[in-house]
Amino acid sequence: RTITIHADKPGAAISHEMWGLFFEDINFGADGGLYAELVKNRCFSFPKPMTGWEKISPSKARGECSVMNHEPFSAVHPHFLRLTSQGGDVFGVANEGFRGIGVKAGEAYDLTLRLRCTSGTPALRVALYGENGLLLEQIKLEKLPSAWEERKAVLRPTATDAKSKLYILVDGVGTIDIDLVSLFPQNTWKGRPGGLRADMVQALADIKPGFLRFPGGCIVEGSELDKRYPWKATIAPVLERPLLINRWNYEFLHRPAPDYYQSFGLGFYEYFLLCEDIGAAPLPIINCGMACQFNSGELAPMNEIDRYVQDALDLVEFANGPVETEWGGKRAAMGHPAPFNLTMMGIGNEQWGPQYIERLTVFLKAFRAKYPKIRLIASTGPEPADERFKYLWPKLSALGVDIVDEHCYARPPWFFENAHRFDNYDRKGPKVLFGEYAAQSEKPVSPNNVNDLECALAEAAFMTGLERNADVVAMAAYAPLFAHREAWQWSPDLIWVDNLSLVRTPNYYVQQLFSTNRGDVVLPTKLSDAGDGRVFASAVRETKSGDVIVKIVHPGETVEFTTIALNGASAVLASTIVLSGENLAVHNSFEEPNAVVPRHAAVTASGNSVDVRLEPRSMTVLRIKTA
């Protein structure tokens, strides 16, 4: 086989945004995940105020524990806990965290709590106990105030434990009111107090993503409109952000998550900051006046749609507006006077039907008048493979939307067979955001799907097609991004986490290999055996280094040899990065996180051809230094 690369006939430019990330608070992605708060239901504000908390009452303790809302510390979260001890033994409560509280030996954890003592002179003991009951750390708070006060302390556990609990115990006789019990690692991303989990953000940064789409997904829409994502409420001071049920808090795939709520500790300001930190262009998706069409499909009446449009316009001002403007001023007050450089926005997620077109038209008109440079992204419903949604394309094209968002969750063959999907797309119409996709090892929407090598190679083959068509495909992202191994609703996912560590899947490495070898110009590629479906390839040039980069996907079971013929360039040196595994079902796990990882090798190269050995079941990135 020969793969001919036409370096003499450079094609389309590849945008910096091409390979991005899709983030949604699904699978405990935000609360219990990226947002590093370790205490669940820290303000007792869940509908069942003791969710996450249990009473600790040793046999000799005499005490009462009640939820109150009389003269609260905070009007937004009025519930607090009253602990009354009549002595005998320490008495109190414990928080279970998000499927446990993960702590590391010797690391520092910031404890914050609000309290007041309304009778007696008790002390408060705060302790971390490990899963097996071992005391990991404790502190005593004495001389408690009679009026609400915020107290802070640092906990340093003596041992590592993935499933510790935080105990709040009354020592002595008396009554203590408690609210906002919060515990954060000091080791957050960039050391920001109350910030994001460092290892999870690092995994994102390592992809060098071109964009970050947030906050979803279905949570943008909500099951009903009053549960849609309220971006404005998420930029209030952190502890004044309201609590909202998560769209994934229902029995999906027989995996109920009755304790899944959104605290919005990770809100829109933090999303924009995250984008800035990891060099990703921000891509917010906004509700378009429609609730999730898989749920109620509730519609905002057209005479109320202006409110939704205004939310979207205000978001541009929040991200980009001068500090003198209302919403730009709010951004500045939060600590970021410089704009966040928002250039695009998605209007609705997985929406379809005439109701969508009607609402989208109003958004387009308002944006074209006020922010003509913002690129607007429209949805095509849930599945591009589904004929039902094809009718939307001509309508969206006629409306003049800039980019159309297509999604696909399908078995691996769909991705192999669709590697040429975009070859015949209209070059004059809207561009494509392939905004959610993942190969499903068993079937779409099944709890048995695994992030195996076959799925990763299927996605890689498909991505060669996205890359070759960079003139029409503007951006693409795998979905979903994160999953907590004990609290997920959807599988497969790009990165799996527990309370202490994470696992990068083969699919993660595929995304990373494309993104970190993005190049900036497509080079036409011709396979001598094109169309036999056994090998997939694409090539790019990276202008700053002059390198030619070829991606080759070979899902077959035998070693193959391929010659890369270079037209218009001469090779002086080459190297490969290969992702492969011992069988197609292999995947990474917490027990074996490195079963499938990229491996580097040098390749002999000179002149106009480079010979490459293709490992069985592999993706190969060949980087050629040219004269």
Ligand code: AHR
């Ligand atoms: O990625 C999981 C879900 O799949 C998203 O929330 C939704 O947009 C899609 O249906």
